[in-house]
Amino acid sequence: MNESKIVLRDVEMRFGAVVALHSTNLQVEAGQTTVLIGPSGCGKSTILRLIIGLLTPTSGAVEFEGAPVSQNNILALRRRMGYVIQEGGLFPHLTAAQNVTLMARHLQPALPEDELQTKLDELCELTRFPKEGLARYTVELSGGQRQRVSLMRALALNPDVLLLDEPLGALDPMVRASLQTELKDIFNRLGKTVILVTHDMAEAGYIGDSIVLMREGRIVQQGTLDDLRERPADDFVSEFITAQRSLVQL
Amino acid sequence: MRWGVKEMKKQQKTNDKRKDSSRFTHHVSRITFHTLSILLIICVLPSVNAQEISVGSKRFTESYVLGEIAKKVLEDAGYHVEFKQGMGGTIIVWEALRSGNIAMYPDYTGTIQETILKSATPMTSGQMRSALAEHGIGMTDELGFNNTYAFAMRRAHSDSLNIRKISDLQDHPNLKVGFTHEFLERADGWTPLSQRYGLQLRPHGMEHALAYVALNSGEIDLMDAYSTDAKLVEYDLAVLEDDLHFFPKYNAVFLYRLDTDPAAIDAIHKLGDTINEGLMTRLNAEAEHTKDFAAAASLYFSEVEHRTVEVESESFVSKLLRWTGRHLMLVGISMVIAILVSIPLGIRASRPGVLSQIIIGVPGIMQTVPSLALLAILVPVPMLGTSPTTAIVALFLYSLLPIVRNTATGLQNIPTPLRESAAALGLEPTAQLTKVYLPMASRTILAGIKTSAIINVGTATLAALIGAGGLGEPIISGLALNDAEVILQGAIPAALLAILVQVCFDGLDRLIIPKGLRLEEVSQQAAVGE
Structure with missing residues (x-):
């Protein structure tokens, strides 16, 4: 199992008396899209935040390529991971372009402007973001555009890993469906290790190579959509899947 | 000019407490001193000439x-x-x-x-x-x-009540009395006098020049005066005889x-x-x-000396320039130091913890000390005295709170998802602060600086009380002369200066606050409008 990109070993996360994550083991394979799914408060976002070092585990360890994540290496590791959250997390005082190039400029202040522009053009094409929108500020962008810019920002340093926390959660259904298609396409093309958090089983089944179903701070079952559907670990798994009925079933 | 009377009342009380607080101020001043040493040298230098x-x-x-x-x-x-x-x-x-x-x-x-x-x-x-x-x-x-104390009344009033001597006041406990704060507090003032003469009057404190106006208009019936006051003659006031020889020479x-x-x-x-x-x-x-x-x-x-001497009287324009120049210097220097000190303090205070509460609390306490009292506390501090430095130290202390508090609040109000996004990008803590947090908090911080500057322009008029000059100079002399015109020579330019500061900062808003944040505000206002 040495090729696992990210491993959680007996990771427990407590906030005072509240246990957000019971002792958990998880392996995320390189180049795969792993989806964390479950009801609100099941601990799925906590796992993402542990991986990118926004939280420090109460016990256990998070390993990145075999080395434990610590305060010493977290800065370097974060620059190898892209992080996208539900509301985009774009900085309102910067334009779309400035948001995307913030880190590149910070790390290489002498980087020529045309190189940055080439990178921006590539990212615009990849995420189908209109180039004329690059000069706009966050407040001037639509919800879908913000998520595209946020994805561009996450991809700007060409990271190994993408962490997406309900990236489509705040979007209306039409935008959401088309972005799901695009995301899957982008993941396939880039071949990056992706961890996506969602509460939508259809999205999980459509995008994910591996689905991790969670409940009350524990992993209930990990597998493909078919595994979960055909060999549910318990009643909760079946209930969770059937609760997410689609119009087709109606 | 309401502040004049109120502040002065407080000043007298503080003078008495001076000893208790001097140890504390000593300590505070030592700390402030290290940070201000360069400016001190600049300000102290001119007085060295023999x-x-x-x-x-x-x-x-x-x-x-x-x-x-x-x-x-x-x-x-x-x-x-x-x-x-x-x-x-x-x-x-x-x-x-x-x-x-x-x-x-x-x-x-x-x-x-x-x-x-x-x-x-x-x-x-x-x-x-x-x-x-x-x-x-x-x-x-x-x-x-001999300019001794005297009690003065309107002549007609003293005639009608037949009050000639201070002893006669014993039979009139309901007279309205306005005494100077100094007379009320002095060891040879009102308290022993009232005991010697057995008086039951209930005086309240009043600025001397204003007391003449109040006496003349009938708002008060009795005031303390000095025996060489020109107004005793001007208003034709009756001076009561000190029949028990209470007042010293x-x-x-x-x-x-x-x-x-x-x-x-x-x-x-x-x-x-x-x-x-x-x-x-x-x-x-x-x-x-x-x-x-x-x-x-x-x-x-x-x-x-039977000689005609032209004691040089300065022209108004030259005086106004001198006052305004000094005023701007006091405000400018104290504001620059306040900004340099407050923003780092505010950044520290934006984090949770006891230290943050102290950082916000101490300038908050500073703010509650009446400005005249603060000046009175600072004057006895070695090396401060009645120099402009004292005024600058006082103005600096008053300017801290709005900037510290707004910096802390502005940073605390940045939504958690955005803070986490900045961290998740891999920005070092310092870069998070300079590239994300401070620009995002710029509007609030600037508003704090603006508040400080406007308060500072007003408070700096009090510098004249310790001879530190500025636009307060005509205000103070105007009070002494009981002359509204002279008071306005300082009050109007001070008010205009405050407005100018406001206008300058509104311009600075456009320059400093990132455009994205200004657009955000516009769209929020539009949303409220709907």
Whole structure:
């Protein structure tokens, strides 16, 4: 199992008396899209935040390529991971372009402007973001555009890993469906290790190579959509899947 | 000018508490000092010249006039004289003399005995001289007039009630009484007097010049006055006889530092026995009539030495420029230091914890100290005294809170998802602050600086109370002269300056606040509009 990109070993996360994550083991394979799914408060976002070092585990360890994540290496590791959250997390005082190039400029202040522009053009094409929108500020962008810019920002340093926390959660259904298609396409093309958090089983089944179903701070079952559907670990798994009925079933 | 009366009342109380708090201020000043040392040097340097001498005065007409006379006499003796006029009450001016901020000022034997030397028994001038010498202070011969306290009433009113002597007040406990704060608090003031005479009156504190107006208009019936006040004649007031001989002699003298240049001491000694009560009253009347203390000083030289002396009166434009220039210097320096100190403090205070509460709390307490009281606390601090530095330190302390608090609030109000996004990008903590947090909080921080600056422009008028100049100078002299026009010469430019500061900051908003944040505000307002 040495090729696992990210491993959680007996990771427990407590906030005072509240246990957000019971002792958990998880392996995320390189180049795969792993989806964390479950009801609100099941601990799925906590796992993402542990991986990118926004939280420090109460016990256990998070390993990145075999080395434990610590305060010493977290800065370097974060620059190898892209992080996208539900509301985009774009900085309102910067334009779309400035948001995307913030880190590149910070790390290489002498980087020529045309190189940055080439990178921006590539990212615009990849995420189908209109180039004329690059000069706009966050407040001037639509919800879908913000998520595209946020994805561009996450991809700007060409990271190994993408962490997406309900990236489509705040979007209306039409935008959401088309972005799901695009995301899957982008993941396939880039071949990056992706961890996506969602509460939508259809999205999980459509995008994910591996689905991790969670409940009350524990992993209930990990597998493909078919595994979960055909060999549910318990009643909760079946209930969770059937609760997410689609119009087709109606 | 409401602040004048209210603040002054507080000043007297603080003078009494001065000793208790001096240890604390000492400590605070030491800390502030290290941060301000460079500026201190700049401000202290100009007073090193040997040919320079500074004369102080208290904050009433007679003291201003005597100061102008001393200034002229010293200039004739070849000195360059800085006249720090209207510095405040006895304590402030005495401390300024003792600490070497001024070389001399006019005072009265009664005040020296009671307030400065705190002697309960009458002293001869020899005893006074030797007691003062222990402080390194000398005393001239008496100038020739006794300006003692007197009680004054409207003549018609005193006639109708048949009040001639202070004892007669015993039968009229319901008179409305306005006394100066100094008289109310002095050891030889109201409290022992009321006991000696058995008086039941309930006085309240009032600025001396305003008390004349109040007495004349019938708002009060009785006030304390000085026996050489020009207004006693002008308003034709009845002066009550001190039939129990309570008031000590208040013979005018000059106090000077013994280490003053001997030629300067000689020059000031020549003023001895040259001004009788009649002349002093006329000089005071001249000052109030012409609204020009220098003109009153000229009258002295023409009457005493029978020579016409043009005591130089500055043109209004030149005075206005001098006041405004000094005002801007006080505001500018104190604001720059306040910004440099407050923003880092605010950044620290934006994190949770006890230290943050202390960082916000201490400037908050500073803010509750009345400005005049703060000045009175700072004046006795070694190296501060009545220099502009004291005013700058006080203004700096007042400017801290809005900037510290707004910086902390602005940073705390940044939504958690955005903070986490900045961290998740891999920005170092410093870069998170400079590239994300501070720009995002810029609007709030700038608003804090703006509030500070506007308050600062207003508060800086009080610098004149300790002779530090600025637009407060005409306000203070105007109060002494009871002349609204003179007050407005300072008040209007100060108000205009505050408006100008506001306008400049509105311009600065466009320059400093990132466009994205301004758009955000517009869209939020539009959303509220819907």
